[in-house]
Amino acid sequence: MGDYFSFDRFLVRIGQITPYVLVNFKMVFWAMLIGTICAIAVAILRLKKIPVIEQILIVFISYMRGTPLLVQMCVAYYGIPIVFGNLIYNAFGINLNRLDAIVFVIIAFILNEAAFLGEIFRGAILSVPTVQTEAGLSIGMTRLQILFRIVLPQAINVAIPQYGVDLIGVFHNTALAFTLGVLDMMSRARTLGVSTGHTLEGFVVVAIIYIIISLILKALFYLLEKKFQYGRR
């Protein structure tokens, strides 16, 4: 192996790269926060089956499921300034071409999550048998009471494991953001490699950070899953 990998450089890289994990967390945080809100809207709209919106949402979800995230990010990065550039410049005075790439990456994530999480939530709500709703109606609960006291607690039970898998997936996908020039762990490892001539250690550090955080997230969602098992303990 020669001089390609040295343990001392590896230790130095840990200190240099770890702070940039916050950039990845920032992307995951905003994507999941706004993505979840959008996904709830998507799920509700699809369950209501409003004629035109239903078809639009089916096409939207099919697009988000059928195209790679990297392509979606690039379409957002190059497309949003062209389509909405003038409008937003006139309304808010923000020049979209000057904005940081991370904004477009987060927008791509949000749209992607709206589709994926929307399907997860819809599936979870549909998985609650209709007898449960009827049981609520029979004892005179209102629709909202049924939703919050009967349907949602059971739906959360189904949705949480899938939500966890999805969140870890988003965290993994933030590794793509460096292709658009977002300064996250990957591009930090790359720039350090270019400036010092030793690239390998940096990417090994990135890989280890991804693995550790994924395992932590998995463990957290396992505990959460245990906590939300209403009536099945």
Place this chain on the structure above:
Amino acid sequence: MGFNFSYFVTSFKQALLYVPVTIKIMLVTFVVSFIIGTIIGAVRFYKIPFFSKFFSIFVTIYLGLPVTVALVLYNLIFLTCYNDFANFFHINKQISDINPIFVAYIALIAGYSCNLSETVRGNLRSIDKTQFEAGYSIGLTKLQTFRNIIFPQMIPNMIPGLLNNLIGILKGTNLVSTIGITEVMVAALYPCQETYSYLEGYLAAAALYWIIGIVIENIGHFVIKFSSKNNKEVWNYD
């Protein structure tokens, strides 16, 4: 800057030429990963000593590694260490003669084998215990039982999971562009380098992936229908 339809058509035509490359990467990855995934899943299900523990730790850790990072890392190891490796084994081949697609295959297959092994293991668990016992009762070995009784029953239940994995792999083939392999997305961008208008190229790539995805999904739904119809005819003994 605006959307130019003729650029879009040029990009789309260029990308169309590279669809076979993407399909080939997808199918090779899928088939090899499925075989390896089945082996890993079966080893973990039957709790074969040592290997079961090893794979359960390996899969858990490896699922935490994004395919992108794995690709970049393996490519880097390949680029830096190939010469030493070749000297050690006396391989008379320059690094430029070796197609980087092998690195892509290794990274994709390693990642998706772990995913598929989880799918296989989940389905193995869902199979009734009596099916195993039926095999053993007529004197079949574990391997024979698995091959002749368990595996054929798993396939129909597994198809939706496999379909999801296949579409995941289709989207994963897009990542190999990060290590400089030309596939649909990179090809769609070739014409853009003359016009500096990249949106059309990415939209063309998106449209093409979308079409391939829809075709795969429809084939999958057809297979599901077909297999469930067959199931009823063959397995209505109870």
